[in-house]
Amino acid sequence: MPSRVLQSPFVESTAVTPELVIRAVLELLFLLAVIIVLLTLSDFRRRLFALGAAALTVFYIFIGGWSVVQMVDRWQYDYPQDVSFIPLTRFAMYQAQLESSVEASYAWQATLADGSERDVNIAKEFESVGLPPMSTRMRVLLGWAHDPEDDQQHADAARELELYAEGLYGALSADGLEVEELSFSRVTGTPDDVDAEVLFTWSAEELSAR
């Protein structure tokens, strides 16, 4: 079964709408309330005095900076990112309502020298990257490739996906597989009734030329 990823604008909305602003203000008020209660109505502050003024100052600056980024950073799931606050980032996951599971998905496939075909799991081949970052990149590139806003976006997707194909070709070759062709597809439908549309195909000669 080809793998599928979400291709939907409402995964992690970054559009600054009036509703988002109101919700963000409520979030800020809640966190401020928690901090105020902790610092004024409990002995938490006094318990930390033993750390010393210098260490406490650093700690408060860190918590303050982290809190500001938590409130401000709404772009941590964007690719490419216009602004990033790393080493600080907003901690948030599964914060958007998902009205349906899947609209489109992607799949990598390899044709081997013996004519057989096999699915290639890019998340496994490059496990070190981490599943969420890799999925974000593939999701965005799939969107650019299939529904580009302009020709440049489609060209960018083609270029980046070819680079990933080169990486996959190298990794599969290192595993002893003789790859003749690699392809990247958009997959729709349901798991029981899959409709795969090949968007890009690269031959071994193209991928090994660099």
Next chain:
Amino acid sequence: MSLRIRLHEGVTARSLALARVVVFAIWIVFVVQDPLHDLVFLPFELFHTYGVFEFVPDSFWQAILTPAGLLGLKAVAILVFGWALLGFRGARWMTAFAVVVGMVYLQVRKGFGGHWDHRELTLVYVTAALVLTPAWDAFAVHRTNGVRRDGIYRASLLVLSFVVIVQYVFIGAARTFIGAPGVFLDGTLQNWVENRNLRPNPFGFDIGTYFLDPFWAVPLDLLFLGGTILELASIVLLFLRPGWIKVGFVIGFAVFHMAIFLMMNVAFPENIALLVLFFDLDAPLRRMRAGRSGAGAATFDPGNPRAALLARRAPAQSPEVSFRAVPSVPGGIEFTDPDGRSVSGRAAVTELMYRRRGWLGIAWLRTILPGFDGPLRAERGAVASWFLGPVPADAAEEPTASEHDRV
């Protein structure tokens, strides 16, 4: 009104040191099992830097993203984390360096993805917080010392725990205030589960697919709501004494992480391991030592070679225990503590082991083994004899009177 912080009351330098060991052990496991070298196949053109790393020249990343560079990064990371874990001289500075190395390591990994997720950042922040603490006052090759303020170990552990709490509160608040109520309705978690199961993932768990029937939509929504309430309520951990409520919180977090992992293939192993920071890791050791270091009296059967051997050798390591030879002692040897509690046989041997420096762990292990309180056999078993030989003949000799009366 003043709410009283209860977390980490009574902790010691050893508690903080053990927390340090846990943090760096997580790092070492994280780095050792990471297939970082696979990144060498990806063309550099795909690599993106984030945040402060955008100011680092490309040539630095190009040098790292080579077979030698990736191997070197991994080796340096293990060296630095190992140094800080074991507490060699300069470990505190090395920890500051470890934060930098850890961040560079993560940038190398995530540079080929589409965003920088927060998975390992809690571990980074906890590591950074360690720099502010005297975490090398115990269990360190080079122990730091000096006059410490009262309560500094508790303050240190509160800071480490607070970082973990803040991440949960932030995530829970983000979901509640940005996504509620819709995020908890209409099978949202079920849709996330289906989505996460269908995209390529490195683990291949398909447990989530068993919960895609419409029947599970409401239970999963409730699980999601429950997990979010747990995240928001995590601040309560600061006010809890050790007990089942705190254990319940921690188990709840672990279950939530494991559910996400098994059902959605999104792993947070570092965060699960960090949950132990809510406990006083020295407490079990203190409990084992408590009441185990005082004086006691042992009577042994001189006709039992193994009991006699113990009576000859144990006094050197347990000078506060008196030994007396009495024929036909039940179980071969009997031990009585100052409160008059008496045990015999292997249990008595374990009590003696508790009093030996460095044998505490083995003694504790013996207490949980089946047959712990069995009688002391006169001879070694067949397997033990094959490897170790019989009990030395001189052990059968009756100890001298002076040895009997040693106190």
